[in-house]
Amino acid sequence: MRVETVQLKGYTTLGVGGPAELWTVETPEDLKEAAQAPYRVLGNGSNLLVSDQGVPERVIKLGGVFTxxxxxxxxxxxxxxxxxxxxxxxxxxxxxxxxxxxxxxxxxxxxxxxxxxxxxxxxxxxxxxxxxxxxxxxxxxxxxxxxxxxxxxxxxxxxxxxxxxxxxxxxxxxxxxxxxxxxxxxxxxxxxxxRKGQPKKKSAGCAFKNPPGDSAGRLIDVHGLKGLREGQAMVSLEHGNFIVNLGGATARDVWRLVQRIRSVIPLELEWEVWGVIE
Structure with missing residues (x-):
């Protein structure tokens, strides 16, 4: 088992996120030890938005026999x-x-x-x-x-x-x-x-769940929200249901952009959000 303090922006596909204590477990015994305190579980870091302040809980990542x-x-x-x-x-x-x-x-x-x-x-x-x-x-x-x-x-x-x-x-x-x-x-x-047309820039995957009988990407497109920006976060020009990191986006940038979209269209977020984002 390896325990280290990391910046979670290096472990998410969107490339944002602050500090956390990362526990990489390799056996069931490691997992039992790591789970003795409050924890979160990190996979590939997709479908995830992490606060710039990070999270106080242990972050458990499965390695070893779990791969x-x-x-x-x-x-x-x-x-x-x-x-x-x-x-x-x-x-x-x-x-x-x-x-x-x-x-x-x-x-x-x-x-x-x-x-x-x-x-x-x-x-x-x-x-x-x-x-x-x-x-x-x-x-x-x-x-x-x-x-x-x-x-x-x-x-x-x-x-x-x-x-x-x-x-x-x-x-x-x-x-x-x-x-x-x-x-x-x-x-x-x-x-x-x-899946053609999905952006190549850093993203967390589809930001919103599709509403019944419709597509979140289509709704964002018809409301003219493609290209909308907050700081270094932008609604993809290629696919409206993706928010991309243009190079230095923060969780705050991304969250403000999410809220701007939802002020126009009542969409349910698909991502998991870790920590407090202001």
């Missing part, structure tokens, strides 16, 4: 189940490896820059599927114990889940379908095409 995966399939009750996949594993690498092996079920998650655990917590996905669709079992650490849950026990819905309070996803098993690399990559090409 391992086993994509070998085992038949079970008419389905095919993977081995255990660590919650600290990077989802984009897993999606590509499944494609290489010709395993279908994760194609809709292409391009999501998250760890497996972070993707489970927010039920990450695209119009082509959510991670909950492929889950067989989720292992969660809470109250000092590792417990197993079926997906239907965790209340998955659009960009949300209902894990036990303080629960940390540690491992999952997926239900995948044997296919061919060619067939899987053809499906992935459709997902990739749908």
């Amino acid at each position: 391992a995966w086993d994509l070998n399939l085992t038949p079970r009750n008419g389905a095919y189940i993977t081995g255990w996949i660590g919650a600290g594993a990077m989802l984009p690498l897993l999606v590509q490896e499944a494609a290489r092996k010709g395993l279908s079920g994760l194609e809709g998650l292409l391009g999501i820059p998250a760890t497996v655990g972070g993707a489970v917590r927010m039920n990450a996905g695209t119009r082509y599927g959510e991670i909950a669709d492929a889950l067989e079992v989720v292992e969660v650490f809470h109250d000092g114990q590792l417990r197993h849950y079926r997906p239907e026990e965790l209340g998955f819905a659009y960009r949300t889940s209902h894990l036990p309070p303080g629960g940390i996803v540690t491992r999952v098993r997926f239900r995948l379908t044997p296919s061919t690399p060619k067939a899987v990559r053809e499906k992935m090409a459709l997902v990739d095409q749908a």
